Amino acid sequence: MAAVLGASSSPAADAPPSVDEEFGLGAAALAAEKPEEAIGRFEALADRGVVDAAASFDRGLAYASRFRKSPRPGDLGRAIQGFEEARSLTADPARERAASAAIVLLRSEVARRRAAAGDAPYVQPGPPAVRLVLRSLPEDAWTVLAALSSLALTAGLFVRWRASGRVRLGGAGVAASAGGLLAITALAAWAARDERLTLTEGVTVAENVRATDEGHAPIASEAPIAEGTRLEILATRDGWTEVQLPSRRAWITSAAIVPLVRPAR
Amino acid sequence: MTRGRVGPHALAALLAAVFALCALCIFPRSARAQAGQTEAKAWLDAPTAAVDEPFALHFQVMTTGSDTPSDPQPGPLPGLTVVGTSISPSTSISIVNGVVSQRRGVSVVWTLRGSRPGSFTLGPPSVALGGRRVRGDVQSIRLVSHPGAAGTARRPPGFGGVDPFDTWKGLFGDDPLKDLVQEQETEPNLALDAARSPGAFLHATVDKPRAVVGEQVTYTVYLYVDPSDRQGEVEDKREASAPDFLRRPIVEGGRGRSLGRARVGGRIWSVHLWRQTAYFPLKAGALEIGPFAADMVKGSRHEPKESERLVVQVSEAPAAGRPARYVSGDVGRFVLSAEVAPRETSRGGTVSVTVELRGEGNLPATLPMPEGAGIEWLEPQVREKVELVQNTRIGGRRTFTYVARLGREGEVELGSVELPFFNPDSRAYEIARAALGRVHVAPGAPVADAGSEEQDKLAGLPPPVTAREPIAAAPRHLSDAAPFWSALGLGPLAYLVARAGDRARTSLRARRDRARASPERDLQEKLKRADAARRAKDGAALAGAIEATLASACNLHLKVDIRGLAGGAVTDALLEAGLPADAGRELRAVLDACHEARFAPGGLAEGDGEDLFARATALTKIIGKSARSA
Numbered sequence: 001m002a003a004v005l006g007a008s009s010s011p012a013a014d015a016p017p018s019v020d021e022e023f024g025l026g027a028a029a030l031a032a033e034k035p036e037e038a039i040g041r042f043e044a045l046a047d048r049g050v051v052d053a054a055a056s057f058d059r060g061l062a063y064a065s066r067f068r069k070s071p072r073p074g075d076l077g078r079a080i081q082g083f084e085e086a087r088s089l090t091a092d093p094a095r096e097r098a099a100s101a102a103i104v105l106l107r108s109e110v111a112r113r114r115a116a117a118g119d120a121p122y123v124q125p126g127p128p129a130v131r132l133v134l135r136s137l138p139e140d141a142w143t144v145l146a147a148l149s150s151l152a153l154t155a156g157l158f159v160r161w162r163a164s165g166r167v168r169l170g171g172a173g174v175a176a177s178a179g180g181l182l183a184i185t186a187l188a189a190w191a192a193r194d195e196r197l198t199l200t201e202g203v204t205v206a207e208n209v210r211a212t213d214e215g216h217a218p219i220a221s222e223a224p225i226a227e228g229t230r231l232e233i234l235a236t237r238d239g240w241t242e243v244q245l246p247s248r249r250a251w252i253t254s255a256a257i258v259p260l261v262r263p264a265r
Numbered sequence: 266m267t268r269g270r271v272g273p274h275a276l277a278a279l280l281a282a283v284f285a286l287c288a289l290c291i292f293p294r295s296a297r298a299q300a301g302q303t304e305a306k307a308w309l310d311a312p313t314a315a316v317d318e319p320f321a322l323h324f325q326v327m328t329t330g331s332d333t334p335s336d337p338q339p340g341p342l343p344g345l346t347v348v349g350t351s352i353s354p355s356t357s358i359s360i361v362n363g364v365v366s367q368r369r370g371v372s373v374v375w376t377l378r379g380s381r382p383g384s385f386t387l388g389p390p391s392v393a394l395g396g397r398r399v400r401g402d403v404q405s406i407r408l409v410s411h412p413g414a415a416g417t418a419r420r421p422p423g424f425g426g427v428d429p430f431d432t433w434k435g436l437f438g439d440d441p442l443k444d445l446v447q448e449q450e451t452e453p454n455l456a457l458d459a460a461r462s463p464g465a466f467l468h469a470t471v472d473k474p475r476a477v478v479g480e481q482v483t484y485t486v487y488l489y490v491d492p493s494d495r496q497g498e499v500e501d502k503r504e505a506s507a508p509d510f511l512r513r514p515i516v517e518g519g520r521g522r523s524l525g526r527a528r529v530g531g532r533i534w535s536v537h538l539w540r541q542t543a544y545f546p547l548k549a550g551a552l553e554i555g556p557f558a559a560d561m562v563k564g565s566r567h568e569p570k571e572s573e574r575l576v577v578q579v580s581e582a583p584a585a586g587r588p589a590r591y592v593s594g595d596v597g598r599f600v601l602s603a604e605v606a607p608r609e610t611s612r613g614g615t616v617s618v619t620v621e622l623r624g625e626g627n628l629p630a631t632l633p634m635p636e637g638a639g640i641e642w643l644e645p646q647v648r649e650k651v652e653l654v655q656n657t658r659i660g661g662r663r664t665f666t667y668v669a670r671l672g673r674e675g676e677v678e679l680g681s682v683e684l685p686f687f688n689p690d691s692r693a694y695e696i697a698r699a700a701l702g703r704v705h706v707a708p709g710a711p712v713a714d715a716g717s718e719e720q721d722k723l724a725g726l727p728p729p730v731t732a733r734e735p736i737a738a739a740p741r742h743l744s745d746a747a748p749f750w751s752a753l754g755l756g757p758l759a760y761l762v763a764r765a766g767d768r769a770r771t772s773l774r775a776r777r778d779r780a781r782a783s784p785e786r787d788l789q790e791k792l793k794r795a796d797a798a799r800r801a802k803d804g805a806a807l808a809g810a811i812e813a814t815l816a817s818a819c820n821l822h823l824k825v826d827i828r829g830l831a832g833g834a835v836t837d838a839l840l841e842a843g844l845p846a847d848a849g850r851e852l853r854a855v856l857d858a859c860h861e862a863r864f865a866p867g868g869l870a871e872g873d874g875e876d877l878f879a880r881a882t883a884l885t886k887i888i889g890k891s892a893r894s895a
Contacts (some may be wrong), residue, residue, distance in 0.1 A: 016586050023733050025589075030729045034636035040590030047584055054730040061729050068723050070641070089736055098727040105725050143743040146753055154756025161764065179757075186753055193744040239548070264739035 019050050023058075030058055035065035042082075051261050057086035057099060064106060076113075077205030080106050080228035081258045084203055089263050110228050119208065122226045125246040134192050142189035149185050152178035196265055200233040202241070202257040209257075211250035216240065219250055233259060302329035302368075307390050307401030316408050319348055319376045324390040324401050327370035332395040335655050337373040340388035340400075349376035351516050352653045353524075353538055371656060372522065379408040455487065455527035455536045462570065464494040465561050467539065469505070469572035471554070472657075477582045478546050479594030479627050480689045483515070483657045486540035486557045486572050489529060497563040505540075505572070506555035509547050509579075511627060513651065513659045516541035543659040545627040546579040547594070553577075586694050588685040590633050595686040597626015597660065601699035603682060608702075612674045612709035615643075618667040620682055620699060625660030626689075632665055635680025635701065639673030674706045784821040791817050792885065799878045804869030808862035811881040815852060818885045822892030827856075843894075848887045855880050 017025065026041030042059035045052070060082020067075035080103055087099040111122040126132070137145075156178055159171025208224035222245060225231070232244040241254045307324045314320040326334045337352060351374040371392060379385060384407045391400040460466060465488060472483040484507075488499065516522070516538055524536045539557075546552055556571040581593060604619045622628055628649065634642045645665040654660035671677055679701035688695050743749050780786065795810035819825045823842035827835045835856065836849045844852070858877055862869045869877065 016588065020733065022589065027729055027731050029636075031731075033638055036633060036636050037590065040633070044587065044589040044591070047587060049584075051736045052733050053736065054732060054734040057727075057730050061726060064723060064726055090734060091737070092734065095730070095734070102726055105723060109723060140743055143749065147743075147749070150753045150756050154760055157757065157760040158763075161760070182753070189744050193742065196742070264736055 019045065019048065022048075023052070023055055026055070026062070027058055030062055030065065033065065033069070035062045035069060038062035039066060046261075051089065051264075053086045053090035053092070053095060056082050056089060056261070057095060058082075060084075060086060060099070060102065064102070073207065074205040074227070076106055076110055077203055077227040078258065080110075080230075081203035081205060081260065084230055085260045088260060107228055110226055114226060119226075120223045124229060125231075130191075131195070134188055134195065137188075139189065139192035139196060142185055142192050146182060146185035146189050149178050149182035153182055200259055200262070201230055202233050202243075202259040204229045204231065204252070204257050206256040209252050211243075211245060211252060212240075214251060216251060219248075222248075222250060225252065230260075231257065233257070303327070303394065303399055304368075304370075305392075305399050305401045307388060307404055309387070309404050309406055311406075313407045313409060314379070316379060316382055316410050319378050320406065322375045322377055322387055322390065322404060324373045324375075324392070325370065326392050326394065326399055326401075327368040328394060329368050330395065333369065333656070334371040334392040334394045334399065336393040337371065337390065338392070339375045339377075339390050340403075342377065342385075342387055344381065344383070344385055345377045345379050345387065347375055348378050349517070350374070350653060351376075351522075352656055353516065353522060353541065354656050374522070379406075382408050382410045384408075452525045452527045452536065455524060457489070457527070457529045459530040460489065460491070460532075460534070462568075463491065464568070465490045465497070465499070465570065467557060467559060467570050467572035469554070469557060469575055471544075471575055471577060473577075475578045475580070476546055477580055477596055477687060477689065478549055479582075479596035479687070480546065481597075481626060481659060482510070482544045482546065482577055484540070484542045484544050484554055484575070485538065487524070488537040488539040488559075489527070489534045490537065491532070491534055497561055499570075500560045500562055500567075501558075502560050502569070503556075503558040505542075505557040507544055507553070509550070509552040510544035510554070511547060513543040513545070514541075515543055515653060515657050515659070541657060543657065544577075545594070545596075546577065549579050549581050551576050552579050582687040582694075583692075588694050588696060590683070591685040591687070591694065592629065592631075594627065595629045595684065596689055597624055597628070597686060598688055598690070598695075599624035599626065599628070599684060599686050599697045601632075601682055601684060601697040603699035603701055605679065605701055605704065607704075609705045609707065610671060611707040612672060613670070614706070614709065615668045615670050616704055618669050618679070618701060620665045620667070621662055622665070622684070622697070623660075623662040624697075625654045625658045626686070627659075628661060628663045629684060629686070630663075632682055632684060634667065634682060637678065637680055639671060639677065640679065641670040641672065643668040643670065671704060671706045674708045677704050677706050678702075679704060784817065788814065788817045788821055788885070792882070795878060795881065799874055802871060802874065804865075804874055805863050807869065807874050807878065808859035811877060812856060812859045812863075814881060815856065815884060815888075818888045819852075822888045844888065844891050848884065848891065851880065852884055852888075855884060 016022075022041055022045050026038045026045070029035070029037035029041060038058065039062045042055055042062055045055050046059070060079045063075045063079035063082060066072065067079060083099040083102045083106070087096050087103070090096050090099070107122065107124065114120070114122050127135070134142075153175055156171045156173070156175030160168055160175055161171075163171055204225050204227055207227045209227075209229075210224055211219045211222040213219055225245075233241055234244055234249060235242040236254060239254050240251045241257050242249055242251050243257070303326065305324070305326045307322070310321045310323065322339060324337065324339075328334065333354075337350075339347065353372045354369070373390070373392070375390070377387070384405060387404040387406065389400045389403045391398045393399075457468065461468060468487045468489060470485050470487075472485075476482050484505065486505070517540075522538045524538050526533050527536045528534075539559075544554065554575045554577065556574050558569065558571045561568040561570055582591070582596065600623050602621045602623075604621075606617050606619075608616070610616055620632055622632065628651065630647075632645075645667045647663060647665055649661065649663040651659060651661040669679065681698055681700040684697040685694055686697065687693075791810060791814040795807060795814050798807035798810050816826070816828050819827050819839065819842075823839060823844060825838045825842045827838065830838055836853050839849045839852065840846060855877065858873075862873070862877070
């Protein structure tokens with residue numbers, strides 16, 4: 001038996017669902033194991049400019065679910081991108097841990113697939129050492145330390161000027177130490193502020209992304225970038241995105257990387 | 266070739282075709298479809314053609330009404346194959362005896378091919394216009410087995426058209442029907458302020474300067490030819506480059522079709538449609554369509570001609586009202602229909618689902634199939650037919666044939682296929698839907714889940730989040746406050762200011778002290794003391810003060826210490842230092858008077874004191890002047 005079913009075209013809903021309704025529909029689709037629909041819902045939320053850790057989390061989960069059900073190219077990378085975004089957006093430590101665990105799981109899968117395909121082992125490049133030092137303290141801690149250093153420097157200088165003998169020597173020592181500390185902490189506070197305001201990162205959503213030079217010729221010395229790699233985005237121009245690799249700057253096609261939405265700055 | 270006996274049907278068709286041709290030649294206006302102010306003309310480009318070589322059936326409909334002709338059909342074409350279709354809109358304004366009339370319509374060219382010799386009857390071609398069909402005349406053609414027997418091209422019966430397959434002669438002035446076109450009849454929408462180059466030039470336009478990603482932009486290249494500039498051919502050199510667009514040709518290369526005449530810089534030029542292409546933008550931004558290039562060949566001379574470089578501003582479809590699962594680029598007007606067979610299967614069995622997508626615009630390459638537990642959609646087979654569906658609009662149909670594997674028994678609801686798209690005409694989103702209905706799945710063998718292997722590896726994924734977590738407002742940071750950075754340097758700056766102030770104060774004091782101990786100041790002080798003694802009428806004090814003043818003056822200005830000298834030695838030393846002789850003598854006299862006065866019992870008389878002070882004051886000035894002159 002065959003049946004021809006109705007052909008139709010109708011206007012989209014008069015009023016699009018609210019953000020809460022769209023989120024609810026997406027979560028329901030995810031629970032009903034309809035990842036395709038869930039992806040559509042959560043991507044629509046992202047298109048509407050909604051910044052929500054839960055939406056990012058569920059979007060990552062939806063891509064992971066589709067990968068489990070009927071994988072499509074880029075699903076793993078987009079899943080990692082969703083969880084990375086959720087991890088940086090959330091204020092809930094439990095959700096941050098869950099996102100981190102999911103990222104580890106998905107990156108393990110990327111590594112397994114690369115190993116099976118004979119590709120180079122997957123390595124997520126860490127941030128530069130300077131940035132690691134910067135991130136060892138919150139930005140406000142650097143600013144408070146800088147303020148305290150400034151106070152200590154001032155006191156030391158006045159003591160060195162006014163006092164005599166050992167006290168004067170002590171003042172000189174305090175001034176010298178506090179001066180050095182002030183330079184370091186003020187620089188760190190400024191760099192942390194700059195990172196908060198300007199740093200843009202993204203996650204690669206394609207397998208084996210080729211790094212190219214400014215003329216978009218492949219860089220032979222750079223191994224292809226694995227799917228799900230988090231990279232700093234330096235610039236975007238004419239369909240190409242400049243990224244910071246561990247050893248150098250390189251250009252990749254913009255379609256191969258999805259930027260991470262940052263928390264309110 | 267064997268000649269067969271001509272049957273009654275073929276004879277009737279031949280007679281009809283001959284009649285139609287005669288009617289066209291002798292009574293051109295009798296072929297008009299007398300439906301209002303509508304004219305329909307059909308013609309073949311040649312009465313004879315060779316087997317397996319293309320020939321063209323032309324059909325032109327012009328109307329003065331507001332309806333636009335659509336859905337052109339060539340009519341029955343027994344034994345012939347359509348290998349191409351070209352549809353172009355046409356507009357003309359005529360001024361006859363001061364009466365202006367505007368006509369619009371459509372020109373259609375079907376490129377046909379026959380595979381066997383013989384006589385064939387074609388058509389009648391027709392278009393839909395205002396709820397009815399307007400038909401042209403039935404045409405006939407004879408196909409011969411060798412090209413040499415084919416006839417020469419035939420001109421259209423009216424409109425001043427140029428055969429698109431024999432363009433060049435028509436372009437450059439030897440068209441025998443050229444004079445039939447009234448000089449006043451020009452196309453206002455093709456008029457230009459100035460010619461881009463003498464003789465002939467290319468002019469490119471797009472039908473819209475702004476579009477959304479996936480919306481059709483119709484690109485047209487016109488060839489303008491100066492009728493007074495004769496002899497020449499056009500050789501296409503380079504198609505317009507448009508890497509950011511998907512390209513679908515409407516009017517292909519080598520098919521120049523006359524659009525009439527247009528005023529260019531006050532003169533009449535003939536205009537030909539040279540290229541027409543549907544471009545579908547692939548991304549947002551200012552996207553460029555490069556120039557179309559051709560060579561104008563006149564004898565051995567090649568004149569390169571290029572059309573304009575055009576830019577189309579492309580944006581994403583609006584975010585407002587965008588449905589979920591809308592895919593960027595799905596722009597047009599689409600409808601879906603679906604067919605499911607069979608409606609019964611057993612668990613693990615499959616059903617075939619054929620979904621047909623029809624409409625105009627860039628047909629989406631994939632469909633969002635409904636999801637459901639126990640339904641697995643395998644990769645579809647896709648067939649498509651892309652064509653002109655209305656005037657210059659590209660569309661057609663794309664058929665997706667899926668195989669759905671059903672893993673759960675019972676009445677399985679397949680759901681519905683829903684394709685959101687953006688309608689560029691209404692500037693709104695619409696959704697094309699096709700319900701798939703239910704399938705009865707009988708019990709069967711257990712089905713292995715295709716994704717079980719992946720599921721095991723990703724089994725540790727967290728559960729979904731069901732409550733939103735909107736991001737709070739940006740926290741305030743101390744470093745965002747400009748005063749913070751100032752305050753950071755305030756303490757050390759205060760120290761520096763304090764140190765600088767202290768140094769300035771010390772320096773000032775030292776300078777004051779130094780000024781206080783200077784010889785000039787000492788001289789002034791001594792002079793003041795002498796004056797005070799004069800006023801106090803203290804002769805001894807006055808004498809001593811004058812001695813001291815003069816000694817200081819000599820010491821300061823002449824660098825001679827007279828206190829250790831006596832008698833003539835004083836005068837000698839001062840003369841040697843540059844003091845005039847009379848001044849030296851006067852100094853000696855004053856000093857002697859002072860010496861006497863200091864030890865005289867009665868001191869100085871009152872008048873003597875005044876005189877001595879005046880002489881000493883004058884001497885001081887003379888010493889100063891002599892030192893400066895020296």
